[in-house]
Amino acid sequence: MPETLLSPRNLAFELYEVLDAEALTQRPRFAEHSRETFDAALTTARTIAEKYFAPHNRKADENEPRYVDGRAELIPEVKPAVDAFLDAGFLNANRDFEAGGMQLPSLVSQACFAHFQAANAGTTAYPFLTMGAANLIESFGSEEQKRLFLQPMIEGRYFGTMALTEPHAGSSLADIRTRAEPAGDGSYRLKGNKIFISGGDHELSENIVHMVLAKLPDAPPGVKGISLFIVPKYLVNQDGSRSERNDVLLAGLFHKMGWRGTTSTALNFGDNGQCVGYLVGQPHQGLACMFQMMNEARIGVGMGAVMLGYAGYLYSLEYARQRPQGRLPDSKDPQSPAVPIIGHSDVKRMLLTQKAYVEGAFDLGLYAARLFDDTQTADDQSSRQQAQTLLDLLTPIVKSWPSAYCLKANELAIQILGGHGYTREYPVEQYYRDNRLNPIHEGTEGIQSLDLLGRKLAQHNGAGLKQLIRLIASTAERASHHPGLDTLRQPLEQLVNRLQAVTLALLGDLAQGKVNAALANSSLYLKAFGHCVIGWRWLEQALHAELGLLKGTAADRDFYQGKLQAARYFLTWEVPGCHNELALLEARDDTCLSMQEEWF
């Protein structure tokens, strides 16, 4: 039976050949784990994803949540799926054994989670959001908040959301208007409207814990005046029992192009002046809290984009193997049998491009999860800090690159299926529609590009970039011992050298205050930087494929050859194309910046 979620062989390659997951078991935190326990968790994830998540993926798309009597109604298949996820312990995959968790490395838990993301993006969002909200309370909440809100989330009884966006402000969180007034008893009364709140209403859980950004009366203007609040759907008594409804109103549902299984809501807080909230962490530090949590969330969003791309790739691959149509160009006999379309060079191009995108991004997502583990469990503080620095730098790429290129992969999957690709009788068009959300939510591509160029590069005195360059040089050095990789290594080295020079020049401009001009083409920079990172990861994969070929069994030869060919595609077809972006950046091209509104 063909794989539909991800390739187990590729997953094993990533975990045990490229990223050395077993080395993590040397660390005290993971000492009770082994390759066997990792694989057992992965197998469980796959089984539940196939059994409970995949089967209702299309039904949830065709029957999106409905607004009924002030609440959101989902199809009945969602709850058993989420329950199976909870029962198997995946909500607490990273949490301590003592807290009821599996104490898995993030590398392995992300790999587990990937199966659910591939099987059903819509249903997976509910536990995903809950994990994010729980981590926020765990990091910044008081002991009482942990007892009353985190504990039932860990137990799977309460779910969570992130309530950031407001109608008038969109991505500009500096401008949010939701207010929080002290009630005198330590709690607050919130008033404001939020939109695009995923999972903002449902009846999958006893309660929903909204993590809400709002401003205190004495808040300074801008992002430095944002605070974070817990606002439960139902109030909670001191003994933990559920009390009455809080003043949080489901104002309506958004009807999305895809990812329809996840309720997207408009929520009104405090229409009746009775919306109770609890401050999390320090006043005015809400955005900092949110951002600390967001690193992990953005890996998750990036991986979500990867997995939709991956599912589309595998489906179109299987279709191309099975579908006979046409003949090769040099075949002159119309009575010769039709070839499977995988034999056509242009179809191979579309499959190879998908493979390069999804397996490249998959590697990056897991690499980022591995870095996250290092921030928590590396042997010494300096290694942990180093990992954090690099992860901070890479986060905009981990989020944005899969969102852009695994979406392109989905478009190619549709194209391979031809007219069928375009019909809802086949799954690939849904993957595209689901994935189209990813370049927008959790920070648009434009915002990621500004985050990278305007903020992340200069952090820690540029230590992140230096570290990345060193790592790429190390990969290239190891690759230089394999003459077969020369034609893959050289385009990467050329790109890195030029990118480094461009980066220094742009950072110089920023330091001189030429801010608008230096950031004007941040999207070009994001593309070149992203291709550089993915190109590096592909060279690393190619290296391990070479090693695999040297020592591997005959059964693995095809797998490694495919890796080398995909690396070749990415490094010789895509990476050299970035010199166009770099030339424009070098020239400080102002075509877009100088365009005037009235000229449109």
Add this chain to the structure above:
Amino acid sequence: MPETLLSPRNLAFELYEVLDAEALTQRPRFAEHSRETFDAALTTARTIAEKYFAPHNRKADENEPRYVDGRAELIPEVKPAVDAFLDAGFLNANRDFEAGGMQLPSLVSQACFAHFQAANAGTTAYPFLTMGAANLIESFGSEEQKRLFLQPMIEGRYFGTMALTEPHAGSSLADIRTRAEPAGDGSYRLKGNKIFISGGDHELSENIVHMVLAKLPDAPPGVKGISLFIVPKYLVNQDGSRSERNDVLLAGLFHKMGWRGTTSTALNFGDNGQCVGYLVGQPHQGLACMFQMMNEARIGVGMGAVMLGYAGYLYSLEYARQRPQGRLPDSKDPQSPAVPIIGHSDVKRMLLTQKAYVEGAFDLGLYAARLFDDTQTADDQSSRQQAQTLLDLLTPIVKSWPSAYCLKANELAIQILGGHGYTREYPVEQYYRDNRLNPIHEGTEGIQSLDLLGRKLAQHNGAGLKQLIRLIASTAERASHHPGLDTLRQPLEQLVNRLQAVTLALLGDLAQGKVNAALANSSLYLKAFGHCVIGWRWLEQALHAELGLLKGTAADRDFYQGKLQAARYFLTWEVPGCHNELALLEARDDTCLSMQEEWF
């Protein structure tokens, strides 16, 4: 009020500045026309499109045709819209005055039609398909066929379809299995199954005339054995009255990602052995007939892709003007008012890219329509032949380039609207879904690339390419008198020179029989060739903008500046990027060709 379908100023620029529509009125066929009659037709088209087509575009998307008791049921708004179109005479816009037509040039009728395509792709398809079918009968049908089938189509009483695709064969028409047996009375009995037949059933008209490809019993194998038949839904008596149902069964409907307003059907011909059809033209010449008609149809499909891109561009432009959000990067005061997002450089990039794509493709589509007019009405036979040669060469680009790049434009429109772009409360996500069909139907991108490189380039001893190169050189020569255009002209000249050399090399390979290798990267060639053509058209537009600035009024300055900036974007951002494709073609890169099925 902002424009929502297309920009009248841009249309006037194309018709009366770039493409000199008024010169057509010097030709005998169009002697009774003038700029005034052209504009009157355009105004009528716009009025009907706005009044009858645009209002139900979303409703038709949300209420796709349903299969009820063996027939397809549409929402009630479709018929009055199509009737208004018919009543205004647009179905016969090009037809002789004597035949009840408007005798308009194709240039003007395509421009009229563009309004309907922008307003409602789904409803517009019904008359579009009817026009295609009617043109086929007009070109190849017998007098009796014209009397019984064409005449009621001209009168708007019968509609038409194209029935080519079969389930097992897809794009490979050589392999169709529908059979047509002579019945002894001059008619035939057809048997076979067709899929993806747009407009294959509805109750908008008294009858539906299916133009069906099928094989005669003595047919040679392959594409040389395909014949063309008229197969009416209802049989027609000799006096033209409608008779009983023919043996054509609506087997089912396809449920598409977008373009949902147009019924996509599976039709069974001859399940009961009683499907009557009539041979059109000569036996075994069906594909040649179809292809002669397809040139005009492919301009229409390309223009359809343009107009969905255009509508999305205009919507996102207006949104970006109205939506305040965030501040410019150098603004340090969080209390300063938010700027409309059109002020952000990256939003300007997304708008400028859309403008470059949709206005570039719009120009090409109208240029192709102008060429079509030349094939019919140029002063002498040699000019007509020349126009035909160039149009044949350009047709794959006219069809495929807008399908690829105006779809990208739609993706950018979604991105500009952020979370709203992704919801069905706003129209841009539907434009994307509607447009996603265009890179597939009427010949996929892959097929267009093979048509261009494997067939069209070598036709007429390469006369089409020579002519194109001459025309580009002429534009460049005229541009060279405007020093302000130097930085736009030079990248185009560099691309053309290199493309010409690559083309000769690839044609040389083909002549030597290296067919598979020469065609392996046809998609790269299609991109580079397409960008070369659009780059040329942008230089031509820039030239006319320069002329406009020299003599124009102050009111037009912004318009011309916008044209120059969009030309600059395309020629300095996009055109140089094609050297990556050309380098791969020069190297005869075999990354895709050599990829093996078992390596995936």
